[in-house]
Amino acid sequence: MPDLAEFLVRAKRATYASQGEGGERVRTEDAGRQLTFHEASWSYDDLYYGTNPFVGRELVHHDGELVWAMTYYGRVVDETLRPGDVYAFLKAAMVRVSRTRPFRGPASYTDGVWAYTDVGIGGLDMFSGTESIVLAGREVYRLHYSGGRMRGV
Numbered sequence: 001m002p003d004l005a006e007f008l009v010r011a012k013r014a015t016y017a018s019q020g021e022g023g024e025r026v027r028t029e030d031a032g033r034q035l036t037f038h039e040a041s042w043s044y045d046d047l048y049y050g051t052n053p054f055v056g057r058e059l060v061h062h063d064g065e066l067v068w069a070m071t072y073y074g075r076v077v078d079e080t081l082r083p084g085d086v087y088a089f090l091k092a093a094m095v096r097v098s099r100t101r102p103f104r105g106p107a108s109y110t111d112g113v114w115a116y117t118d119v120g121i122g123g124l125d126m127f128s129g130t131e132s133i134v135l136a137g138r139e140v141y142r143l144h145y146s147g148g149r150m151r152g153v
Helices: 004-014 083-094
Strands: 024-027 033-039 042-049 054-062 065-076 108-111 114-123 126-135 138-149
Touching: 004 033, 004 042, 004 054, 004 065, 083 108, 083 114, 083 126, 083 138
Parallel strands: none
Antiparallel strands: 024 033, 033 042, 042 054, 054 065, 065 138, 108 114, 114 126, 126 138
């Protein structure tokens, strides 16, 4: 049985970062997008609204009990860019999520003129952080997140 951090890594890689390999995607009645992933007694649910800006929350249940939650708000801050271009790079960073940092992406990731950073404090029990993307030396995207363990595992 995976622990919480291992499950989060698999769930995140199977949903937003991968664009659908292993996760389920649905539109909600109130115009949200819901990404889900299930594995044995674990379930992951990421519900978000909007594209730029966007807001959302992630929940993890184990044996039907809520055990972990995170909220986030982000946007492309450079209005001269197409958000889709920025989000494509974001997905490349997000697929690198690790067991030691299962909240968003890695501490840093660079590809050419694009650079991703995630600065966070805390651990699975209680955490907060900010991720950003810099393109050719200027910040073009920022997201704030926070959350923690609810109970259980």
